[in-house]
Amino acid sequence: MKSATISGKVLVVDDDRNLLDLLKMRLESANYEVVTALSEEDAIKAVKSQVVDLSIVDLQLAHQDGISLMEEFHLILPDIPVIILTAYGSIESAVEAMKKGAYSYLTKPFEPQDLLLQIERALENRRLNVEIKRLKGLLEERYDFTNIVARSEKMRRVLEIVSQIAKTESTVYIHGESGTGKELIAKAIHLASERKNKPFVAINCAALPEALLESELFGHEKGAFTGAVRSTKGLFTQAHQGTIFLDEIGDMPLSIQAKLLRALQERQFYPIGSEKPIEVDVRVIVATQKDLEGQVKQGLFREDLFYRIHVIPVHLPPLRERKEDIPLLVEHFLKKFSEQIKKEVKGLTPLAIQKLMLHEWPGNVRELENAVEYAVVMTQQDIITENLILQTNGTLSQEPLKPLKEARDAYEKGYLIHLLEICEGNVTKASKLAGKYRADFYDLMKKHNLKSEDFKKLS
Numbered sequence: 001m002k003s004a005t006i007s008g009k010v011l012v013v014d015d016d017r018n019l020l021d022l023l024k025m026r027l028e029s030a031n032y033e034v035v036t037a038l039s040e041e042d043a044i045k046a047v048k049s050q051v052v053d054l055s056i057v058d059l060q061l062a063h064q065d066g067i068s069l070m071e072e073f074h075l076i077l078p079d080i081p082v083i084i085l086t087a088y089g090s091i092e093s094a095v096e097a098m099k100k101g102a103y104s105y106l107t108k109p110f111e112p113q114d115l116l117l118q119i120e121r122a123l124e125n126r127r128l129n130v131e132i133k134r135l136k137g138l139l140e141e142r143y144d145f146t147n148i149v150a151r152s153e154k155m156r157r158v159l160e161i162v163s164q165i166a167k168t169e170s171t172v173y174i175h176g177e178s179g180t181g182k183e184l185i186a187k188a189i190h191l192a193s194e195r196k197n198k199p200f201v202a203i204n205c206a207a208l209p210e211a212l213l214e215s216e217l218f219g220h221e222k223g224a225f226t227g228a229v230r231s232t233k234g235l236f237t238q239a240h241q242g243t244i245f246l247d248e249i250g251d252m253p254l255s256i257q258a259k260l261l262r263a264l265q266e267r268q269f270y271p272i273g274s275e276k277p278i279e280v281d282v283r284v285i286v287a288t289q290k291d292l293e294g295q296v297k298q299g300l301f302r303e304d305l306f307y308r309i310h311v312i313p314v315h316l317p318p319l320r321e322r323k324e325d326i327p328l329l330v331e332h333f334l335k336k337f338s339e340q341i342k343k344e345v346k347g348l349t350p351l352a353i354q355k356l357m358l359h360e361w362p363g364n365v366r367e368l369e370n371a372v373e374y375a376v377v378m379t380q381q382d383i384i385t386e387n388l389i390l391q392t393n394g395t396l397s398q399e400p401l402k403p404l405k406e407a408r409d410a411y412e413k414g415y416l417i418h419l420l421e422i423c424e425g426n427v428t429k430a431s432k433l434a435g436k437y438r439a440d441f442y443d444l445m446k447k448h449n450l451k452s453e454d455f456k457k458l459s
Helices: 018-031 040-049 066-078 091-099 111-142 155-163 183-192 212-218 254-266 291-296 304-309 324-342 348-359 362-380 404-422 426-432 438-449
Strands: 008-014 033-037 054-058 082-086 103-107 172-175 200-204 243-246 285-290 312-315
Touching: 008 018, 008 040, 018 033, 018 111, 033 040, 040 066, 054 066, 054 111, 066 082, 082 091, 082 111, 082 291, 091 103, 103 111, 155 254, 155 312, 172 183, 183 200, 183 243, 183 285, 200 212, 212 254, 243 304, 254 304, 291 304, 324 348, 324 362, 348 362, 404 426, 404 438, 426 438
Parallel strands: 008 033, 008 054, 054 082, 082 103, 172 285, 172 312, 200 243, 243 285
Antiparallel strands: none
């Protein structure tokens, strides 16, 4: 009894009726829906009139060869995999078929299991390709310039600059506070460039110790250092013909800055422990929240590297300077988290929006995103009220207004204390919740004289 689950629709084309009937019987017993065609004309009609997942075509047909027919199929259904059946001794023709787009070939006579295995692999390959295209479409939709929220004049100017430079090969230097969306802009540049079909590789230069960062960037040979049990390709090699994004480049150690400068100037480098240089073709985008010109004056950043990367500067404004974008960003995040959490939330009350507009957003867009996610998770209604906005900061103060810097510092300290209390002094967890790098989080703790051990629970 035939199973109700169909594995796919297969078109078999051969001018030998006996072989057609035999293949139809075997494939149907393996739960495939089978369409047969004795002539090329019938095969073309079948492909035009119905959705076919795969075709099996004999190389020698009555009026044309199977390769020509396959090429006609691909004009109608570009993604259809084709398996060519060849007679013994037709290897050259089989190789030609592969070059022209056949998925594979089988030499007659063949084992039925070999054919079923080829079909299974071809259909799985097709499913993977369809999924890759779907995911790529979603990625391009997400990082397309038109989908980056920019009502404010400052952000519109940024996107105008970025759209102009995307198709060039110039190095881009993105400067902005933490949470302003530097990596988002870098990905948008890559996907609008000629390199969009090649890799986008990103690394945070502040997140790794010096020795590990050099290995990550440039790779190493087996035995180059203790623990190097195998040769490893660096990120520059992985990004070949694509884009490499060096985030927080201001935290890169001086010794690695020298090697990076040579790599950018010569477009080649030596992996650790190697005497053979590797040539790469990459577009470089860097980002930092630090004042690199100031770092150069202090001797903390190489002047020659600064001028090498400071080709096209792009400054991302902090959220407090683009508050007209807040309502649109809130709408975007509200839709995102409502879909993720499967909770229908229609919007925010006027007082909730007002509270968001009055806040100074030291954590910028990332902090706003976290605030909206919290509110969506916690709300019991379809409208978010002001009592769910910025709850990690406590309620709005009734005290007289403080100077801006004092108010910002007070908020920052209160925010850190609350995080450390929640995480019981675990700085790694607290920094993740804050959307900050651990090193930056420690700097903030030091600024406010906070110690993690003060928040650890006594056993």
